[in-house]
Amino acid sequence: MPSGFPLSGIFSHFVTMKYWLAFEVFASYIYSVVGYSLVREYSGQSFFDLWDFYGGYDNTTQGNAIWVNQSYATSQKLAYVDSQGNVIIKVDNITDVPMGQNRSSVRITTQDTYDVGSLWIIDLNHIPFGCSVWPAFWSFGPNWPEDGEIDIIEGINLMSDNQISIHSTPGCTQNGSEYQLGTSGATTNCSEPSGCTVMETSPNSYGSGFAAAGGGVWATQFDVSGIFIWFWSRPDVPTSILQVDSASMDVTQWGIPHASYPSSSCNITQYFTAQNLVLDITLCGNWAGAGGSYNASCGNSGPTGLCYQDCVVGPGSPRYDNAYFNVSYVRAYTSALPSATSTTSIIPTTSTTPTTATTSSTTSYGGQFIESSDNNGWGAVVMLLIAAPIAVIGSWPLMFKKWRQGIPPVQSA
Numbered sequence: 001m002p003s004g005f006p007l008s009g010i011f012s013h014f015v016t017m018k019y020w021l022a023f024e025v026f027a028s029y030i031y032s033v034v035g036y037s038l039v040r041e042y043s044g045q046s047f048f049d050l051w052d053f054y055g056g057y058d059n060t061t062q063g064n065a066i067w068v069n070q071s072y073a074t075s076q077k078l079a080y081v082d083s084q085g086n087v088i089i090k091v092d093n094i095t096d097v098p099m100g101q102n103r104s105s106v107r108i109t110t111q112d113t114y115d116v117g118s119l120w121i122i123d124l125n126h127i128p129f130g131c132s133v134w135p136a137f138w139s140f141g142p143n144w145p146e147d148g149e150i151d152i153i154e155g156i157n158l159m160s161d162n163q164i165s166i167h168s169t170p171g172c173t174q175n176g177s178e179y180q181l182g183t184s185g186a187t188t189n190c191s192e193p194s195g196c197t198v199m200e201t202s203p204n205s206y207g208s209g210f211a212a213a214g215g216g217v218w219a220t221q222f223d224v225s226g227i228f229i230w231f232w233s234r235p236d237v238p239t240s241i242l243q244v245d246s247a248s249m250d251v252t253q254w255g256i257p258h259a260s261y262p263s264s265s266c267n268i269t270q271y272f273t274a275q276n277l278v279l280d281i282t283l284c285g286n287w288a289g290a291g292g293s294y295n296a297s298c299g300n301s302g303p304t305g306l307c308y309q310d311c312v313v314g315p316g317s318p319r320y321d322n323a324y325f326n327v328s329y330v331r332a333y334t335s336a337l338p339s340a341t342s343t344t345s346i347i348p349t350t351s352t353t354p355t356t357a358t359t360s361s362t363t364s365y366g367g368q369f370i371e372s373s374d375n376n377g378w379g380a381v382v383m384l385l386i387a388a389p390i391a392v393i394g395s396w397p398l399m400f401k402k403w404r405q406g407i408p409p410v411q412s413a
Helices: 009-017 016-033 042-049 070-075 207-212 291-298 309-314 378-404
Strands: 034-040 051-053 065-067 079-081 087-090 103-105 107-110 116-125 133-140 151-154 163-165 196-201 216-223 225-233 259-262 274-283 326-333 361-367 368-373
Touching: 034 042, 034 368, 042 051, 042 079, 051 065, 070 133, 070 361, 087 274, 116 151, 116 207, 133 216, 151 216, 274 309, 274 326, 291 309
Parallel strands: 065 103
Antiparallel strands: 034 326, 051 107, 079 087, 087 326, 107 274, 116 216, 116 326, 133 151, 133 274, 151 163, 163 196, 216 225, 225 259, 361 368
16 A cells, blocks of 8 residues: 555545445445355256246237247247257247238246345356347336336347346436446436446357357346346356356355446335246347337348338248347346345245245245244344445455545445
8 A cells, every 4th residue: 555545535435425325335235245045947858847938929019029828839949948958949930921920939937036135147058139139038027017127138130239227117217337347328217218228348248249159147136235237258157157056156256247226226125026037039129120220230131121021021041040049047046144124035936925024034935944034133233244344345446446546436336
């Protein structure tokens, strides 16, 4: 440490309300040091057992896709497990679609819902891409859109970078300068149609680049302290995730998230309820097929310059040969302890009604008891006392860097 380092000046910043709030956000974030325990893995031959197929037209984005039922998807090889044990979910690239009809695709939704205090990890080898193609891995609350939406993987047409976003009712915001690796969009109001977006800046997060790199992994922390999303291209996936026995996770080992939505600007338990996970692929619609979005990379795909006429109609191959998910697994974890600031039990369940407690908290899965505590709120106090010195130590390099740049420290995570 150089002589003359302004210790008193730095600590004076922390005693102001603004910097103390940033400190509290970081402290609550590292509360997750207690880790997460695996409660559900979707993989292999049993992958589809606990997902529901949509079985109807895309009536959510006005896309030109029919999300078929399970029996049709299975018979037409639109949803299956390949010889390597990976799950394939795809757009029909066989049928010659006549004018006026839509193309078959798949949307599946988990039967379980996952409450605040959850962690989701998805390992993918391939993401759908191509003109008119609009895939997503996302979550929503049962009373959509009032119960919130988290878009973890989403892109259109020939985009090269993944776009992350959250959607909410009015009152939830992102200030655009969060502690994250991605770049926030222009809208800070998450109730706007586009939501609060973060564009991935790491290479190979979407499209052909993602496939060429061997795929990658996303992790989403859905916590009272905020919603935090990480991405790793295949060469960079953390060892903790690669381990065969990954029954528990410690997110504090993962570094800076690629997208951060801290509770300081969006009260997670107010704007989000227990979430279902969704994998789907639609075509065209009000984003991929919109004039500016479509013409930016796909306007010359056919004679009309229109998404439906030039892409959906006609032969499916080679146009939709890359319009498929290849999934190694989806894993859902829950906090090892009850939330520090919420009495809602963390219960992955098919019920959308959370269980609450006052003097005790129980974490359960499928009716099977896992852990119970009776701490009358003292656990939160103890964890905060532990988190505070760690937060100061952990944020010291960032504060020093800001001081060297002549900028006072603003926030940590």
